[in-house]
Amino acid sequence: MNFTISEEQQSAQQLAQQILSDFTDVDKLKVIEQQQENFDTGLWQALAKAGLLGLDIAEDQGGIGLGFYSLTTLCEEVGRTVAPVPVVPVLVSAAGTLRRFASNTQQDQWLPGIASGTTLISAALEEYNNDDPTTPSCSAQKMEGGYSISGTKICVSQAPSAARILLSAQTDEGILVALVDPRAAGVTLNAQTVTTGETRHELVMAKVQVPAEDIVATGSEALAAMDWAHLATRTALAAMAVGLCDKMMRITGQYTSEREQFGRPIATFQAVSHRVADCYIDVECLRLVTQQAASLMNEGHPARDAVQIAKIWCGNVTHRVSQASQHCHGGTGVDRDYPLFRYCQWARQIELTSGSSAQLTGELGQTICAEYLSKAG
Amino acid sequence: MNIELTAQQKGLQQEVREYMKTVMTPELLEELKIPEFKEGGGPEFRKQYARMGADGWIGLSWSKELGGKELSHIEQYIFTDEVVRSGFAYPFLTTESTTPVIAANANAEVREEVVGGVKQGKVVIAIGYSEPNAGTDLASLTTKAVRDGDDWIINGQKMWTSLANYADYVWLAARTDPDATKKHKGLTMFLVPTNIEGFSLTPVHTLGVRTNATYYSDVRLPDKYRVGEVNAGWKLITGQLNIERLSLFTHGQVDSLYQGVCEWAAQTAAPKGGKLIEQPWVQHNLATVKSGLEVVKLICWKQVWAMDQGPLNMADASVAKVYSSEFFVELYRLLLEVMGQAGTIAADSPGAVLRGRIEFRWRVGAVLTFGGGANEVQRDIIAMAGLWMPRTR
Numbered sequence: 001m002n003f004t005i006s007e008e009q010q011s012a013q014q015l016a017q018q019i020l021s022d023f024t025d026v027d028k029l030k031v032i033e034q035q036q037e038n039f040d041t042g043l044w045q046a047l048a049k050a051g052l053l054g055l056d057i058a059e060d061q062g063g064i065g066l067g068f069y070s071l072t073t074l075c076e077e078v079g080r081t082v083a084p085v086p087v088v089p090v091l092v093s094a095a096g097t098l099r100r101f102a103s104n105t106q107q108d109q110w111l112p113g114i115a116s117g118t119t120l121i122s123a124a125l126e127e128y129n130n131d132d133p134t135t136p137s138c139s140a141q142k143m144e145g146g147y148s149i150s151g152t153k154i155c156v157s158q159a160p161s162a163a164r165i166l167l168s169a170q171t172d173e174g175i176l177v178a179l180v181d182p183r184a185a186g187v188t189l190n191a192q193t194v195t196t197g198e199t200r201h202e203l204v205m206a207k208v209q210v211p212a213e214d215i216v217a218t219g220s221e222a223l224a225a226m227d228w229a230h231l232a233t234r235t236a237l238a239a240m241a242v243g244l245c246d247k248m249m250r251i252t253g254q255y256t257s258e259r260e261q262f263g264r265p266i267a268t269f270q271a272v273s274h275r276v277a278d279c280y281i282d283v284e285c286l287r288l289v290t291q292q293a294a295s296l297m298n299e300g301h302p303a304r305d306a307v308q309i310a311k312i313w314c315g316n317v318t319h320r321v322s323q324a325s326q327h328c329h330g331g332t333g334v335d336r337d338y339p340l341f342r343y344c345q346w347a348r349q350i351e352l353t354s355g356s357s358a359q360l361t362g363e364l365g366q367t368i369c370a371e372y373l374s375k376a377g
Numbered sequence: 378m379n380i381e382l383t384a385q386q387k388g389l390q391q392e393v394r395e396y397m398k399t400v401m402t403p404e405l406l407e408e409l410k411i412p413e414f415k416e417g418g419g420p421e422f423r424k425q426y427a428r429m430g431a432d433g434w435i436g437l438s439w440s441k442e443l444g445g446k447e448l449s450h451i452e453q454y455i456f457t458d459e460v461v462r463s464g465f466a467y468p469f470l471t472t473e474s475t476t477p478v479i480a481a482n483a484n485a486e487v488r489e490e491v492v493g494g495v496k497q498g499k500v501v502i503a504i505g506y507s508e509p510n511a512g513t514d515l516a517s518l519t520t521k522a523v524r525d526g527d528d529w530i531i532n533g534q535k536m537w538t539s540l541a542n543y544a545d546y547v548w549l550a551a552r553t554d555p556d557a558t559k560k561h562k563g564l565t566m567f568l569v570p571t572n573i574e575g576f577s578l579t580p581v582h583t584l585g586v587r588t589n590a591t592y593y594s595d596v597r598l599p600d601k602y603r604v605g606e607v608n609a610g611w612k613l614i615t616g617q618l619n620i621e622r623l624s625l626f627t628h629g630q631v632d633s634l635y636q637g638v639c640e641w642a643a644q645t646a647a648p649k650g651g652k653l654i655e656q657p658w659v660q661h662n663l664a665t666v667k668s669g670l671e672v673v674k675l676i677c678w679k680q681v682w683a684m685d686q687g688p689l690n691m692a693d694a695s696v697a698k699v700y701s702s703e704f705f706v707e708l709y710r711l712l713l714e715v716m717g718q719a720g721t722i723a724a725d726s727p728g729a730v731l732r733g734r735i736e737f738r739w740r741v742g743a744v745l746t747f748g749g750g751a752n753e754v755q756r757d758i759i760a761m762a763g764l765w766m767p768r769t770r
């Protein structure tokens with residue numbers, strides 16, 4: 001049992017911290033927010049140059065191969081700075097899945113470009129009322145030289161600029177995982193403004209022809225790939241939430257220590273300081289379950305329950321810390337000239353992405369039921 | 378980062394689990410039903426406690442000099458977790474928190490008598506801090522010890538002196554300097570043998586357990602029973618309290634309740650067909666418990682791991698106390714809800730679920746949030762030590 005990360009991983013995290021904070025002062029964030037894509041390409045290049053886009057990409061593919069855990073610490077730092085960079089869809093859901101499940105040719109084709117920041121591969125794991133990419137309602141039909149895919153994915157990050165979008169569809173013989181070119185015939189992208197303020201896209205596919213070389217996996221391999229993508233994405237979101245909530249709570253601790261009412265800092269009211277202390281407890285709980293999920297994923301050990309539990313905590317803690325932070329700030333907390341609102345928007349976004357706490361609690365309950373019914377015989 | 382027990386640690390866990398099955402004899406289970414012996418102290422309890430001593434299970438964390446094995450905090454936690462899970466009324470506060478402090482600070486003769494006795498499973502020590510008017514604000518205690526030649530004369534009353542009814546000593550905090558500039562600077566620690574003249578007690582029956590009010594009326598105590606320097610008691614008290622918390626909130630004891638209820642709900646028919654565990658609301662409660670339990674496990678592991686690295690961070694220790702105490706109470710409710718009316722049936726009545734253990738645990742649960750340092754005080758510590766916020770007033 002060991003709760004520390006290696007020195008290499010630590011320096012990667014510190015480097016990330018430094019680059020991210022250099023790029024995320026309020027003025028810079030405001031400029032990026034004016035743009036359609038809400039993506040700081042300068043920052044992305046800086047991360048690429050530092051090797052940080054390749055944390056979980058093998059060395060012979062241009063990465064530095066520190067593994068999945070290390071990548072989650074990058075996600076944590078992105079959360080801490082609310083940096084406008086798509087680390088979860090591109091580096092975790094897409095690149096992480098390709099690294100583990102794509103053919104060598106496909107890996108050689110895409111991973112070096114992701115690591116160097118020249119290519120974006122996004123992922124589209126969610127459909128309306130379905131966050132589970134192992135049970136897509138999009139369908140795929142085998143055809144000469146590939147598949148034809150139809151159906152709709154939602155809230156896709158970086159859809160117009162991505163070279164390909166990783167997604168799953170149902171065939172007559174199980175699911176498949178494909179890389180869809182958003183410029184291909186039959187693809188329609190409809191802009192969707194989401195809670196963070198970003199523009200994402202509804203991806204509508206009408207008989208989109210995907211060549212065989214862009215099919216990543218079929219059958220049981222495809223199932224394993226989407227299962228991994230699902231768990232990894234949830235874990236990465238929880239890690240992002242750790243950074244996000246830790247920062248919100250610290251902003252609130254500092255603000256209440258300085259803001260005076262009734263002739264004293266409002267933090268000297270126990271009712272106020274205890275609400276912030278509760279955030280501290282929540283964040284520590286979230287950190288622990290997230291570290292557990294990430295380390296199990298990193299080791300390739302069974303992680304389903306641990307990930308579900310991490311995402312349940314993630315949803316609950318993002319909500320509670322966000323509301324407590326706003327409350328303890330009074331009006332300042334909701335003012336767009338003050339940094340907190342961005343964190344609150346991201347908190348809600350993450351809470352509702354890849355399964356809410358209520359849904360996951362229900363699913364975990366079903367798992368428990370099955371486990372104990374089978375034990376009872 | 379690797380948050381799993383090693384093979385060796387799992388081996389220890391299994392070894393203790395198996396051993397404790399031999400401690401929880403049918404005779405002991407019968408004895409625990411007698412109200413007087415519910416918290417230990419009966420003849421069978423004494424016999425098994427002494428057996429654990431003879432078998433070398435007591436004081437695993439102590440230094441080799443004291444006859445211990447200097448186990449790491451992680452290993453020590455694994456032991457504690459399993460012993461609590463077994464349901465044996467092992468006197469942790471004696472073995473893990475007071476005795477090491479006594480060993481480090483008592484005079485040689487008393488150390489031999491008390492520490493040696495604990496090691497053999499023959500000595501139990503009660504804790505005499507709280508008084509009718511000194512609870513959370515412990516440093517305001519007024520039980521007085523006055524020097525008289527080679528002795529001390531002790532007068533006063535303690536409240537909630539648990540186990541004093543069968544303990545061999547009371548680990549007593551007394552005021553020795555009534556004029557100290559700060560009230561926590563005038564306190565000294567003593568070991569009071571419970572058979573000494575002038576000591577008496579009356580039972581206090583609580584919602585859950587039995588505890589005691591203890592009285593000290595001109596108790597003449599030889600100076601050898603003083604532990605540590607005069608007026609230097611506060612450090613010994615706080616050192617002891619920090620360790621105390623680690624044995625109060627362990628994972629196994631509540632995990633076994635969760636598992637027990639899951640098993641029960643998987644065997645019990647639901648009113649409209651199927652098993653109880655197939656009801657969505659039951660699943661919701663069980664999943665909520667499981668998510669919370671996972672954190673209890675991780676908080677415990679993280680704390681003992683951190684203690685093996687160096688001193689425990691103050692805010693983290695308080696996080697563990699607040700989270701665990703509040704979650705335990707929540708867990709009792711969520712599991713009792715699953716049992717419904719059957720959850721109210723007390724131990725030994727027909728129909729009691731899991732031998733009425735959760736019904737009973739709810740009764741003792743309330744103490745957790747104000748005992749061992751009220752949660753408000755812990756939250757004050759978190760805000761100050763964890764977030765650098767100013768002291769509340």
Ligand SMILES: Cc1cc2nc3c(=O)[nH]c(=O)nc-3n(C[C@H](O)[C@H](O)[C@H](O)COP(=O)(O)OP(=O)(O)OC[C@H]3O[C@@H](n4cnc5c(N)ncnc54)[C@H](O)[C@@H]3O)c2cc1C
Pocket residue numbers: 503504505506507509511512513514536537538539540583586588744746747748749750751752753754
């Ligand atoms: C079953 C049982 C067994 C016990 N065993 C022992 C034992 O063996 N030895 C021993 O010495 N003691 C023992 N205790 C005593 C226990 O340690 C005290 O109950 C505890 O310290 C709280 O003190 P109190 O009961 O006087 O409550 P109080 O100190 O009066 O506190 C009551 C409430 O006031 C509030 N409060 C207090 N201070 C603050 C603050 N600074 N800020 C905000 N709110 C505050 C909190 O809500 C607190 O819960 C036992 C108690 C029980 C019930």
